[in-house]
Amino acid sequence: MSNVFVIDSDYKPLNPVHPGHARRLLRQGKAAVFRRYPFTIVLKRVVEQPEIQPLHLKLDPGSKTTGIALVNDTNGKIVFAAELSHRGHAIKDSLDSRRASRQGRRQRKTRYRKPRFDNRRRKKGWLPPSLESRLANILTWVARLCRYAPIATLSQELVKFDMQLMENPDIAGVEYQQGTLQGYEVREYLLEKWERTCAYCGKQDVPLQVEHIHPRARSGTNRMSNLTLACEACNTAKGTQEIEVFLKKKPDVLKRLLAQVKKPLKDASAVNSTRCALLERLKAIGLPVECGSGGLTKFNRATRGLPKTHWLDAACVGKSTPDVLLQKGVIPLRIKATGHGRRQMCVPDKYGFPKQHKERKKTFLGYQTGDLVKAITPKGTFEGRIAIRHRPSFRLEKVDIHPKYMRCVQRSDGYEYTQKGVRHAPPHG
Incomplete structure (x- = not known):
């Protein structure tokens, strides 16, 4: 599994350690569990002048999932890996539902005052809530990892495809444009756009070739709009036909x-809409930021013989990628953004009329929905996320448990975690 984060009693980050070493420190009483996800221990002393090995935090932002990797550039070891799933689609669905409900109310002509929804103004740099949520998720985890690990530099995959280089071969020299890296840029773009499928017969999981829609023999160009993917049989059968x-x-x-x-690339458009905003916010942290393209990431991954996953893509971002990446035994932490609950006090039905009123208190007896707890009861030991009820019993998985048996392991932070097949998901309630 990934290494364990370590902080001293002054909450200063130290070098991550092997899980076996962390268990030994906990067993000897020299440390205590500070956080369950990501697993972090706090020493019961202050470390004077520690020998810190700076780490490199690498990000591969995606429309639905962002890869995160902590790499030690000195020895090429991947210290920590995670895959962060965003909830932009859920936010958009909620906004659409709210919009329909409000529009229905406005059409009933029951207003007694002038509408105020036209008075809204957007700030400079405004992004839709679904995209802003992605940025908030990434920045939250960057700040969190900076508190738990000695991070010295950041890397971000700034662009999925280097469109300017593909459209203008002379921008950085003919040798660069016609080299190996340019081929990776073009193929990655086409694989994304055509969904890794033969455009003519629909076959998948077969070797695909770059195909000119309008043949080169009939004055076809090498522009992206004239390229597609085809299997060998279809490419041979088409030949120079229109x-x-x-x-x-x-x-x-x-x-x-x-x-x-x-057809535009919806996911690529979403990433392109947030890439510059993410870069500016990463620079505001105060650490050096390295940028790379998707084609370079694929080139690094292929030359090092690594499989395609979000966290390995993150480890291969940028030119600073070590020649050898050690990823043996690393189990990525699966993180899914779930939000912090709803602010909605009145739940409407499909016609927009109120059908249920929520309690105005988010916490009860010191707990809130989504807290990770451990309960030792006469019926057995239970561990997981709770859903609070405003009565002296909470819902834990499929049982009701009194709070007097509970001990909070980790407070709800708006994320769901999965590792080694164990899932701790916030319940719905």
Whole structure:
């Protein structure tokens, strides 16, 4: 598994240690558990002049999942890895539901005052809530890891595809543009756009080749809008035929292909909308920030013979990636953003009328929904997330337990964690 974070009694981060060493410190009473996720221990003394090995925090921001990796550049060891799942789609669905409910109320003509929703103004640098949530998730974990580990530098995959280099071959020299790295940029873009599928027959999990929709023999160009992916059989069968001739007997495939050529990349657009804002906010932390492209990340991963995962992509971000990455035994922490509950006091039905009123207190008897607790009861020992009830019994998994049997392990922080097949999810209630 990943290494264990260590802080001293002054809460200053020290070098992460092996889980076995952490267990020995806990067993000897020299340390205590500070946090369960990510697992962090606090020493019961102050370490004077510690020998710190600076770590490199690398980020691979994605539309749905962001890869996080802590790398020791000196020995190439991956100290910690995580995959952070965002909840932008859930936020958008909630906003759409709220918008429909409010619009329904406005159409009933029951207003007794002038509407105020037109008075809203957007601040400079405003982003939609679904995108702002992604930035908040990433920055929260960057700040959290900086408190628990001696991080010296940051790396971010700034762009998914280096479009300027692909469109303008002379921007950094012909040798760079026509080299190995340029091929990775083009292929990564096409694989993302065409969903790793043959555009003509729909086959997947087969070797795909870059195909010119309008053949080069008929004055076709190398622009991205003229490229697609095809399996070897389809590429050979098409040859130098025009696309309309080749797909004459498949009008549906032709229509879908021509529509896909003009279709934008939704996920890539979301990442592009937040990449610069994320870079500026990372710079505000005060640490040096290195940037890289998606093509460079894929090149680093392929040359080092690593499988494709979000956290390994993060470890391969930037030119500072060590020649050898040691990832043996690393189990990434799966983190899923769930939010901190709802502020909505009145739950409406499908017609917009109130059907349920929420309690105005978020905590009860010192607990709140989502807290990770351990309960030792006469019926057995239970551990997991609780859902509070405003009565002297809380819901823990599938049982009701009195708070007097509970001990809080970790307060609710708006995230769900999974590691080694064990899932601690905040209940719904």
